[in-house]
Amino acid sequence: xxxxxxxxxxxxxxxxxxAIMLSSIADGKSTIRNLNDGADLQxxxxxxxxxxxxIDSRNQTITIxxxxxxxxxxxxxxxxxxxxxxxxxxxxxxxxxxFTLVGDSSLxxxxxxxxxxPLQKMGCDISSNDNLLPLTINAKEGIRSIDYKIPxxxxxVKSCILLAALGGDSPSTVHENILTRNHTEVMLxxxxxxxxxxxxxxxxxxxxxxxxPINITIPSDPSSAAFFAAxxxxxxxxxxxxxxxxxxKTRIGFIDVLKKMNCNLxxxxxxxxxxxxxxxxxxSTSDLTSVEVESEIIPSIxxxxxxxxxxxxxxxxxxxxxxxxxxxxxxxxxxxxxxxNLNAFGxxxxxxxxxxxxxxxxxxxxxxITTFHDHRIAMAFTILSLTSFGKYHLDNKDCIDISxxxxxxxxxxxxx
Ligand code: S3P
Numbered sequence: 001x002x003x004x005x006x007x008x009x010x011x012x013x014x015x016x017x018x019a020i021m022l023s024s025i026a027d028g029k030s031t032i033r034n035l036n037d038g039a040d041l042q043x044x045x046x047x048x049x050x051x052x053x054x055i056d057s058r059n060q061t062i063t064i065x066x067x068x069x070x071x072x073x074x075x076x077x078x079x080x081x082x083x084x085x086x087x088x089x090x091x092x093x094x095x096x097x098x099f100t101l102v103g104d105s106s107l108x109x110x111x112x113x114x115x116x117x118p119l120q121k122m123g124c125d126i127s128s129n130d131n132l133l134p135l136t137i138n139a140k141e142g143i144r145s146i147d148y149k150i151p152x153x154x155x156x157v158k159s160c161i162l163l164a165a166l167g168g169d170s171p172s173t174v175h176e177n178i179l180t181r182n183h184t185e186v187m188l189x190x191x192x193x194x195x196x197x198x199x200x201x202x203x204x205x206x207x208x209x210x211x212x213p214i215n216i217t218i219p220s221d222p223s224s225a226a227f228f229a230a231x232x233x234x235x236x237x238x239x240x241x242x243x244x245x246x247x248x249k250t251r252i253g254f255i256d257v258l259k260k261m262n263c264n265l266x267x268x269x270x271x272x273x274x275x276x277x278x279x280x281x282x283x284s285t286s287d288l289t290s291v292e293v294e295s296e297i298i299p300s301i302x303x304x305x306x307x308x309x310x311x312x313x314x315x316x317x318x319x320x321x322x323x324x325x326x327x328x329x330x331x332x333x334x335x336x337x338x339x340x341n342l343n344a345f346g347x348x349x350x351x352x353x354x355x356x357x358x359x360x361x362x363x364x365x366x367x368x369i370t371t372f373h374d375h376r377i378a379m380a381f382t383i384l385s386l387t388s389f390g391k392y393h394l395d396n397k398d399c400i401d402i403s404x405x406x407x408x409x410x411x412x413x414x415x416x
Contacts, residue, residue, distance in 0.1 A: 001231070001235050001238075001386055001387055001390065001415050001416075002235055002236060002237045002238055002415070002416045003228075003231050003232055003235055003238040003239075003240050003411075003414045003415050003416070004238065004239055004240070004414060004416065005240060005241070005413065005414040006240070006241040006242075006243060007228060007240065007241070007242055007243070007410055007413065007414060008220060008242075008243045008244060009220035009221055009224045009225055009228070009242060009245070009404075009410070010034065010035075010036050010037050010038075010220065010221060010224065010404065010406070011033075011034040011035050011036045011037075011217075011218025011219065011220065011221060012036065012183075012218055012219055012220065012221040012222065012223075012246045012251075013036040013038060013040060013041070013083070013221055013223065013403055014083065014155070014181055014183050014251075015183050015187070015216075015218050015219070015246070015276065016032075016035045016036035016041050016044075016218055017040070017041065017044050017081075017083045017084065017087060018087070018159070018183050018184055018187050019032050019035070019187065019214065019216055019218065020032070020035070020041070020044050020045060020048065020055065020062075020064065021044065021048065021087060021088065021091050021163070022091075022187055022188070022191055022211055022214070023064035023066060023213060023214060024048050024051075024053040024054075024055065024064055024066060024067070024069065024091075025066055025067075025069060025091070025094075025095065025210065025211060026064075026066035026191060026210060026211040026212060026213040026214070027066055027209070027210035027211065027212065027213065028065070028066055028212075028213040029063055029064070029065050029066075029213055030063070030064045030066070030213040030214045030215065030216075031061060031062070031063055031214075031215045031216070032061070032062040032063075032064065032214070032216055032218065033060065033061050033062075033216070033217040033218065034217050034218045034219075034220070035057075035062050035218055036218065036221060036403065037405055037406070038375075038401060038402050038403040038404060038405060039079060039080065039081075039401050039402050039405075040079065040080060040081035040083065040084060040402055040403065042079070043077065043078050043079035043080070043081045043084045044081065044083075044084045044087075044088065045057055046076075046077065047072075047076040047077070047078060047084060047088055047101075048069070048088070050072040050073070050074055050076055051069040051070055051071070051072050051076075051092065051095075051097065051099070052067055052068070052069055052070045053067060053069060054066075054067055064213075066210065066211075066213060068095075069092065069095045069097060070097070071097050071098050071099065072097075072099050075100045075101070075102045075134065076088065076099055076100065076101050076102070077102055077103065078101055078102065078103040078107060078133075079103060079104055079107065080103065080104050080106055080107055080331060080399075080402050081103070081107065081402075082107065082110055082156060082330075082331075083156055085101055085103060085107060085110075085112070085133070085135075086112075086114075086115050086156035086157065086159070086160045087156060087159050087160060087163060087184075088101070089101065089115055089119060089135070089137055089160050089164075090115070090119070090159060090160035090161060090162065090163030090164040090165075091163045091164075091166075092137070092139070093119060093122070093124050093137060093139035093143060093163075093164040093167065094139075094143060094163055094164050094165070094166040094167030094168075094207075095139075095167060096139045096140050096141075096142060096143070096167060097137075097139060097140070098136075098137070098138040098139070098140055099136070099137060100134055100135065100136040100137075101133060101134065101135045101136075101137070102133055102134045103133050106331050106332060106373060106374075107133060108129075108132055108133045108134075109132060110132070110133075110329055110330075111131065111132070111329055112128055112131055112132055112133065112135055113131040114151075114152055114154060114157045115156075115157055115160045116128060116131060116135070118146060118148050118150075118157070118160070118161050118164075119137065119139075119160070119161075119164060121144075121146050121148070122143050122144050122145075122146050122161075122164055122165075122168070122172075123139070123141055123142060123143055123144040124137050124138065124139045124143075124164075125137075125138040125139075125141070126138070139164075139167075142167070142169065143164055143165070143167045143168045143169065143206075144168065144169055145165065145168045145169055145170040145171060145172045145206075146161065146165065146168075146172045146173075146174075147172065147173045148161060148172075148173070148174050148175070149174075149175045149177075150174060150175065150176055150177070152326065153176070153177060153178040153180050153298070153299045153326065154180060154326070155180035155181040155182075155183075155184070155250075155299070158174055158176060158180060158184070158202075159184040161174050162174065162184050162185065162188065162195075162202065162204050163184065165204045165206065166188075166193065166204070166206060166207045167206060167207070168206040169206065170206065171203055171204060171205045171206070172203070172204050173201055173202065173203050173204075174201070174202050174204075175200060175201045175202075176200045176201075176202075177200070178200075178295070178296055178298075178299050179200060179250055179299065179300075180250060180299045181248065181250040181251055181299070181300075182248070182250050183248070183276070185197070185202060186248075186274075186275040186276060187214070187274070187275070188204070188211070189275065190214065190274050190275045191211040191212050191213075191214055192209070192211055192212040193205070193207060193211060214274065216273070216274045217273065219244055219245060219246035219247075219273060219276055219278040220242065220243065220244050220245045220246065220278075221245075221246065221403070221404075222245055222246050222247075222248075222251045222252055222254070222304075223251075223303045223304060223376075223403070224403065224404050225242045225245045225281070226254045226303075226304040226307050226308070227307050227379050227380070227383060227404075227407070228240055228242055228283075228410070228414075229242070229254070229255075229258065229263075229265070229281070229283040230307045230308075230310060230311050230380075230383055231383055231386075231387070231411070231414075231415075232283035232284055232285070233258065233263050233264070233265075233283050233284070233285065233286040233288065233311065234286075234288070234310075234311060234314040234383075234387055235285065235387055236285055237285060238284060238285045239282060239283070239284040239285070240282070240283050240284075240414060241280055241281070241282045242280065242281050242282075242283070243269075243280045244278050244279075244280065245278060245279060245280070245281055246276060246277070246278055247267070247270070247276075247277040247278055247279045248276055248277060249277075249300070250299070250300050251300060252300065253297045253298075253299075253300030253301035253304070254300075254301050254304040254307075254308060255267075255281070256297070256300075257291060257293055257297065257301060257304075257308055258283075258286075258308075258311070260291045261286070261288045261289055261290070261291050261311065261312075261315055261319075262286060262287060262288055262289045263283065263286040263288065264283070264284045264285065264286045265281060265282060265283045265284070266281070266282045267279045267280070267281050268280050268281075268282075288311065288314060288315035288316065288360075289315055289316050289317060290312065290315050290316060290317030290318050290319040290320075290360055291312075291315075291319050291320075292319070292320045292322070293308075293319070293320065293321045293322060294322050295322045295323035298321070298322070298323055298324060298326070299326075302326060302327070302330075303330075303376060305321060305324065305327060305334065305338070305356070306334060306337070306338055306376045306377055306379075306380035306381075307376070307379070307380040307383065308321075309321075309338045309342060309349065309356065309358050309380070310342075310380045310381065310383060310384045312358035312360060313342060313345075313347045313349075313358060313360060313361065313363060313384065314360065314362070314387075315360040316360050317360055318357055318358065318359050318360070319357070319358045319360065320355050320356070320357055320358075321355060321356040321358075322354075322355045323354055323355065324351075324354065324355065324356050325354055327356075330374070330376075331372075331373070331374040331375065331376070331402070332372035332373065332374040332377065333372070334374065334376070334377065335351060335356060336372075337370070337371075337372045337374060337377045338356065338377070338380075339351060339356070340370055341367070341369060341370060341377065341380075341381045341384075342358060342363075344365065344367035344368075344370070345363035345364075345365055345366075345367050345381070345384060345385070345388070346361075346363050346364040346365035347359065347361060347363055348361070362388065363384055363385075363387075363388040363389075364388075366385070366388075366389045366391075367385075367393075368393040368394075368395060369381040369382065369385060369392060369393060369394045369395065370395055371394060371395055371396045371399055373396050373399045374399060375399045375400050375401070375402040375403050375404070376403070378394055378396065378397070378399050378400050379400060379404065379407055381394075382394060382407075386411070386415075
């Protein structure tokens with residue numbers, strides 16, 4: 001395969017969720033363009049609508065009229081989306097609501113204790129299926145402030161607490177061990193919340209007044225960009241430019257990793273949009289070397305490890321990703337899924353001491369891709385299969401709709 005051209009990818013999934021949620025409780029009308037078009041966003045939109053949110057998503061430009069959210073009459077179906085589940089738990093708690101969250105079989109096996117513990121400390125009455133979904137949260141007694149050290153590196157947990165704290169009785173503080181994506185903080189500040197940062201601690205005040213509405217064009221999703229970056233760097237005679245990509249430091253660890261792997265890339269047209277950095281990035285065919293990725297970097301590449309493992313498969317030497325425990329709790333056990341698929345395509349990959357090892361070489365066995373119904377596993381290994389064999393067999397194509405429904409069309413647009 002050879003790729004050439006320029007792409008403008010759909011909006012960042014994390015920022016899209018936050019824009020919809022915070023606009024729903026803002027004071028007036030928000031306008032959102034380039035929203036992520038994946039199924040996860042639909043879960044957030046539907047759940048909020050069931051709580052009375054006024055979201056008009058019929059056109060390309062979404063408009064949201066902020067309202068007082070109300071108790072839903074139905075269970076809120078979060079589908080496959082961990083971000084919907086964990087963030088909406090905090091948001092609806094701040095509004096002192098009583099609600100039940102359900103999800104598909106993947107989401108129903110993902111850990112929720114990480115949000116149950118802090119929300120209970122904040123005064124929510126919670127019942128769950130042994131710390132899994134369904135989760136019923138009753139916040140009608142009001143929210144107490146919290147001073148909380150987050151035990152896992154998770155932006156979803158951090159955001160859940162920050163959002164709940166908006167309805168608190170006094171200021172709250174959360175402390176992170178390793179910095180995770182900070183879009184909730186950036187957007188809250190931008191919409192007028194009182195929030196401050198000292199090192200890895202965040203201090204947030206309850207809302208005295210409603211948030212200001214926003215007018216935002218969501219930057220392109222770097223997690224989607226990583227797939228196209230990979231196609232360009234591992235294929236011969238290729239060059240691809242990705243426009244208006246989110247360049248938030250907490251999200252672009254994959255660019256730093258690719259640079260260390262000797263990747264050819266250039267960033268230009270840097271801008272600031274609603275507190276978030278963006279830019280155009282050009283990736284081209286590279287002679288790649290292996291790299292050792294340390295634990296501190298992991299949160300900033302957490303969603304990109306499947307595709308970086310594929311890039312590692314085309315590099316010289318053994319690439320190591322340290323401390324990848326959290327990979328086990330994603331849409332599937334991604335550690336197992338990555339190793340299974342790399343091995344199936346003839347690449348030696350294994351786990352040792354909580355680290356992932358990928359031995360570079362050339363995939364030499366055509367295999368069916370076992371997606372484990374996970375969008376990022378499906379896309380990462382489609383790219384490997386197309387690169388080495390010019391064709392692919394997926395056991396589930398539909399799961400790609402979770403974050404990038406247009407994946408195959410975008411590839412067709414740039415591939416020769
Ligand atoms: C997300 C945070 C990350 C990431 C997920 C999106 C977010 O999850 O994997 O795709 O939008 O806050 P964790 O917080 O569980 O690491």
